[in-house]
Amino acid sequence: MLDNSRLRIAMQKSGRLSDESKKLLAQCGVKINLQEQRLIAFAENMPIDILRVRDDDIPGLVIDGVVDIGIVGENVLEEEVLDRRAEGENPQYKTLRRLDFGGCRLSIAAPRDFVYSGPECLNNLRIATTYPHLLRRYFSQYNVNFKTCLLNGSVEVAPRAGLADVICDLVSSGATLEANGLQEIEVIYKSKACLIQREGEMSPTKQALIDKVMTRIQGVIQARE
Ligand code: PRT
Numbered sequence: 431m432l433d434n435s436r437l438r439i440a441m442q443k444s445g446r447l448s449d450e451s452k453k454l455l456a457q458c459g460v461k462i463n464l465q466e467q468r469l470i471a472f473a474e475n476m477p478i479d480i481l482r483v484r485d486d487d488i489p490g491l492v493i494d495g496v497v498d499i500g501i502v503g504e505n506v507l508e509e510e511v512l513d514r515r516a517e518g519e520n521p522q523y524k525t526l527r528r529l530d531f532g533g534c535r536l537s538i539a540a541p542r543d544f545v546y547s548g549p550e551c552l553n554n555l556r557i558a559t560t561y562p563h564l565l566r567r568y569f570s571q572y573n574v575n576f577k578t579c580l581l582n583g584s585v586e587v588a589p590r591a592g593l594a595d596v597i598c599d600l601v602s603s604g605a606t607l608e609a610n611g612l613q614e615i616e617v618i619y620k621s622k623a624c625l626i627q628r629e630g631e632m633s634p635t636k637q638a639l640i641d642k643v644m645t646r647i648q649g650v651i652q653a654r655e
């Protein structure tokens with residue numbers, strides 16, 4: 431077991447958020463020697479352990495209290511919260527700060543020749559997505575029904591492969607949609623990376639460390655603005 435007196439921070443092991451997450455901690459003066467294959471890294475100069483995992487696991491690790499802090503995309507966090515609520519749970523966590531990286535939007539996109547006249551015209555279509563709960567929440571405002579095609583990757587090829595009529599996926603530059611003959615028709619959620627903390631008591635030393643790191647993060651982000 432990890433030492434519970436040390437602050438545990440979960441971050442993405444490799445992917446779009448990992449470099450910026452590492453950089454943020456480094457700029458806050460946390461010295462970590464990240465060896466590529468290691469799940470756990472220890473800070474040399476502060477009582478901090480870094481857990482490096484898939485981004486999808488981070489909200490659950492924080493909500494379940496396995497780690498103290500997590501750096502994750504709001505899209506992944508919100509989907510996990512909605513999923514747990516659908517399962518009858520009442521997931522708890524605190525947002526410490528929205529971060530200045532990982533920006534993207536969750537959008538509905540349709541084949542280029544699709545004539546779009548508003549959310550209602552998507553009624554009863556099949557939509558390929560990794561984010562069924564965010565999508566359901568969006569459509570519930572319009573009384574629109576849809577069928578899902580759940581995919582954890584290659585969502586953008588679903589219409590061409592005949593698996594779905596339209597898709598709901600993350601977009602940043604729009605190049606992936608363009609390359610797959612799709613047009614963005616509706617933005618349903620805007621996301622950035624964020625820093626979250628587990629609910630419940632922290633020891634005074636851990637809380638003091640969190641306060642110190644948060645003050646530094648504030649300074650780092652302000653300096654970048
Ligand atoms: O292995 P692991 O599960 O940890 O990683 P992953 O492959 O699930 O996630 P990863 O690394 O791709 O993304 C991590 C987080 O980065 C996401 O949850 C978002 O919060 C954020 N993010 C920011 C993005 C993008 N921008 C993004 N563009 N995540 C994914 N994309 C993908 C999108 O799915 C599509 O395939 O990039 C493509 C679109 O990009 P453009 O520039 O062509 O529009």
Ligand code: ZN
Nearest residue numbers: 484485486487
């Ligand atoms: Zn993932």
